Amino acid sequence: MNMATPFSFRVPARLNAATPPEKRGIRRDHVRLMVLDRKTGRTQHDRFDQLDRYLDVGDVLVLNASRTVPASLRAQWRRGDQLIMSEVEVRLARRWTEVEWDVLVMGGEVQERDLLVFSGDLSGEVIGRKADHPLVRLRFSLLGPALWEELYRWGGPIRYEYVTGQWGLEEYQTVMASVPGSVEMPSAGRAFSWEMLIRLRRKGIKIAWIVLHTGLSYFLHDRWRLSPEDNWEEYRVPEETANMVNEAKRCGKRVIAVGTTVVRALETVSPRGFAEAGTGWTHLTIDQDYTLRITDGLLTGFHEPEASHLDLLSAFIRPDRLNRAYLEAVERGYMWHEFGDMNLIM
Template sequence: MTTTSLDFYLPNELNATHPPERRGVRRDQVKMMVLDRETGHIIHDKFSQITDFLKAGDLLILNNSRTIPAIFKISWERRGTILKKQVEVRLARRRGDSVWDVLVVKENLKAGDILYFSDRLTASVKGPAINNPKLRTLIFSLSGIELFHQLYSLGEPVRYEYIHHPWDLDYYQTVFASTPGSVEMPSAGRAFSWELLFNLQRKGVQIDFIQLHTGLSYMFDEDKLPSPEDNYEEYSINQETMTKISTTKANGGRVIAVGTTVVRALETASKKGVLQGWTNLYIQKGYRLEIVDGIITGFHEPKASHLDMLTAFVEERHILNAYRKAIEHEYLWHEFGDMNLIV
């Protein structure tokens, strides 16, 4: 397996450190670059004007997974002895009602160790996670809704080094998020407001939802996950959505995915013929997209695997040129940044 590893220089000042609302900008008023898949032609606009670039009969598909707190400070016990307090644990992916794979920062946990999250919540270490030895599988003392209540009361959202302030969890939600499960925000949908969604529907653009719970994308040892093939994420798609996709394409409409998560889920369902399960699909240059005709996404950092996915939509030279233009026009990067529509 090879990656395109598209590289460029990203000035630090273009990392979005604040949510748009804290910069005095409505979430649907962030900047938007529109990139033509065939020609590489670029248009600069506001995201609220996306109605000008989508057509009646197009189908917009969003990820309705809700972001959960995923960072915790815990006490670590082995054989009845507390080895360390204030150990950082990050949820990585949910495996069951009481089972999660987690990243334990800078500590080597072993099977049988006990982690104390609170007086009400503990977890036992089962061992290394399947498909990723950097993670550990935990079995919590609570399950289902009770577990989520504790996680929400104890944790904080994942934030990376370019975010200097611990913003509240609400800033890491899309307006349409419904089912908890993502440890990192499905950020491509953040710029949508209900008003904008209604405006699109009034124009005749169809809107539907899938669900993919995003996993932890960063392993904390200066080592990015090399590709989504190492990042298993749980997805679920309704049969009604797949029927709507078929009808849309038969009628000449386009299927526009809001985010790389939606692309992975839809293309996995098409490839496997399975509407729910786990995906580690890696999409790169030369991959034949079977469902998705366009994508709404943020701006991705140098060498990110998400850039590899974009090469399935548009030529590398057009992507690199677009990113150069984005830097010249001072677009902002990451989950609180500006948007890119590729159609």
């Protein structure tokens, strides 16, 4: 078993992107872009809407079309006839069936058969929990459209402590988001605008889509960090995308994943070195010892030094080179997190 690679950079609070770029007077596609050569570690610095300068005709850009759902809700916590807490935050973590989700209950240790009451029409019973595990299994009282209607009526986006302002769900969507299911925004795609996607296509860069619904990634305490093996996420890779990716590989063109979610989906469906259409669940572990089968480049945001995402990035570029690039990004004032700047590794 490999030890986690130590990263020596630290992110000052001033570099946490606390508001969406549009609220800072910047177009979403005008955030900054650091381009990192995976072979040499050399960096270039640009603006995101200049991305086409680094792509060639026939390259395939693969994006995640998953849409962020309102995954943060408030509930009464009841145990039989007893009111334990009048209000707790419940964060959806992963959907398993039409009525069952894994959730994170903030501020208390719920037990099996406890009831979380969200509204007059919606409640959820705790039907299972594992020892020494942050998530519990919840069975909702509604299913299908009725459940979704209540979730959208009472829920909102998950907001982390570095974000200022109660930004609505639309601020946590990419422009291409069309399939509801992610509890956290697939944020690597947020900087794209429709104008930029159209311009890329006109220049001969191909655009393809997958769906991977992101699960909850942060559990408020370093003790609760799930390994990739425990992080199951639902994906769908359509046949059109698989064909486009395989054609690019046959022609010597590059496949660039927009986000770590896309890397996981593409690598999951490519066990034999070419992409195959499919749906399912993946917990694929990708780190510096993993040999990438299909993905040539990665477009992503900037990640904190303890984030598991950096293990995946280390499959693209040596950790020491990645660390040097991140130190430079800190020095140059790049912005972190879902509303921040972008990094192209290829």
